Amino acid sequence: PSRILAITNQKGGVGKTTTAINLAASLAAAEVPTLLVDCDPQCNASSGLGFGRDPARANLYAALREEIPARAAVFPTELEGLSLLPGTRDLVGVNFDLQAEGERETQLRRVLDTLRDDFAFIIVDCPPALDLLTLNALVAADALLVPMQCEYFALEGVSQLMETLESVRAAWNPTLEIEGVLFTQYDERTNLGRQVAENLRAHFGERVFKTTIPRNVRLAEAPSHGKPILLYDLRSRGAEAYLQLAKEVIAHEQSR
Amino acid sequence: PSRILAITNQKGGVGKTTTAINLAASLAAAEVPTLLVDCDPQCNASSGLGFGRDPARANLYAALREEIPARAAVFPTELEGLSLLPGTRDLVGVNFDLQAEGERETQLRRVLDTLRDDFAFIIVDCPPALDLLTLNALVAADALLVPMQCEYFALEGVSQLMETLESVRAAWNPTLEIEGVLFTQYDERTNLGRQVAENLRAHFGERVFKTTIPRNVRLAEAPSHGKPILLYDLRSRGAEAYLQLAKEVIAHEQSR
Numbered sequence A, B: 001p002s003r004i005l006a007i008t009n010q011k012g013g014v015g016k017t018t019t020a021i022n023l024a025a026s027l028a029a030a031e032v033p034t035l036l037v038d039c040d041p042q043c044n045a046s047s048g049l050g051f052g053r054d055p056a057r058a059n060l061y062a063a064l065r066e067e068i069p070a071r072a073a074v075f076p077t078e079l080e081g082l083s084l085l086p087g088t089r090d091l092v093g094v095n096f097d098l099q100a101e102g103e104r105e106t107q108l109r110r111v112l113d114t115l116r117d118d119f120a121f122i123i124v125d126c127p128p129a130l131d132l133l134t135l136n137a138l139v140a141a142d143a144l145l146v147p148m149q150c151e152y153f154a155l156e157g158v159s160q161l162m163e164t165l166e167s168v169r170a171a172w173n174p175t176l177e178i179e180g181v182l183f184t185q186y187d188e189r190t191n192l193g194r195q196v197a198e199n200l201r202a203h204f205g206e207r208v209f210k211t212t213i214p215r216n217v218r219l220a221e222a223p224s225h226g227k228p229i230l231l232y233d234l235r236s237r238g239a240e241a242y243l244q245l246a247k248e249v250i251a252h253e254q255s256r
Ligand SMILES: Nc1ncnc2c1ncn2[C@@H]1O[C@H](COP(=O)(O)OP(=O)(O)OP(=O)(O)O)[C@@H](O)[C@H]1O
Pocket: A011, A012, A013, A014, A015, A016, A017, A018, A019, A040, A044, A126, A127, A128, A184, A185, A186, A213, A214, A215, A216, A217, A218, A219, A220, A221, A238, B010, B011, B012, B013, B128, B149, B151, B152, B153, B154
């Protein structure tokens, strides 16, 4: 069986996709078989691994619609041990589907349950919204990992995300945990960064990862080459940080 | 009559809210009466001007639902000439409303038409999605202003945004223009920034604003004080850039 992590935060641009790609790649590099699922109609996790737009390719929406078995949409990547279930723009249709209450929210869980035994970790990248796609990811997940920029607007969104977490636990997924809060694009030189980080540590305590991800332009360059950071520039601060994060996630899993 | 600008880009974190607040404030400072409309359930534009969460306050959702006249939800701000129509978390309900086709998309236009004569500019902040809220803003707007980070994932989203623009023109708003593409959080020291900027200029040509917004931590600090940048730190590079942008938008309006 595997551990399913939803990478979620409705605030835009906080590093959800960068974290999903590079945590998944770092787990694979540690010989932990990992699947990355692109649940965002923007498809940034797919293109960031070199899977450009291809309407003919099997994808998550076709699997959710039960047009294909999920396994038919799982692709190997350049990195051994890392597989991808690519997204598509059509995913935006999930938000407008008028299926019966109770079915709408559990489509992704049904799909991922057929894949759980093939991977040790399944990492789901979510869109910047508390919409039906993100809801599906929270219902399917064992835990959520929350990337967080240490800036004012990011603080604002925390309570809304926690309220959503409570209602998902109450209605569909009582064992959903917080895997951790990850400080991303962190610049310890600014007062703003330090103050917001202090505020978040006071609020989340132990659930803040020891690893922080620094702002590092190599992380922003890597997706244009279709590679995770550890294949693009292994010696960069960005690569080191995500390898460190993978170690923390693995240690957390072993101690459970 | 006034010019309505929708600040739109489905890519998250590109500076939509920062641009909406500071362009609106800079226009007001140039003695051009301006209304800022917060059309994002995150309500960052509202809190960035000091209007924290207040379920009892009149807001855009109540106006869209025709529970109150729009004018009852227009509030003066600390800056003379700048008014705010605040958002609310309840806006997320707009995406799930099952009103008749054709009505769902034109709710915001109906509301803003009652306010057009009171302001020279109406600036609408949008959420990071091509959802019904953003669609409402594009139907109501005269033009869209697209903040763009000069990074790889931002490039990916351009074609999707342009396709949405075409379908809005065809179905509801034939005269919708592109006001311009604005480079935000721009760091000319990085190759990535310069290369993507070159790519965007080749694609959009004249429609790229001459003004670019540099990365400037003062812009990220200002909202935690509930102030636009020109009231928080008028001498900062961020304040200068947005005042410059306002001049460009005014000149563009006068030459139309
Ligand atoms: N630590 C970092 N250092 C430098 N750049 C980064 C870092 N993390 C992410 N970026 C860049 O910042 C931008 C936003 O990151 P990303 O797209 O991963 O965020 P997101 O939360 O997935 O956005 P969205 O809300 O649109 O899904 C991207 O251009 C990315 O390359």
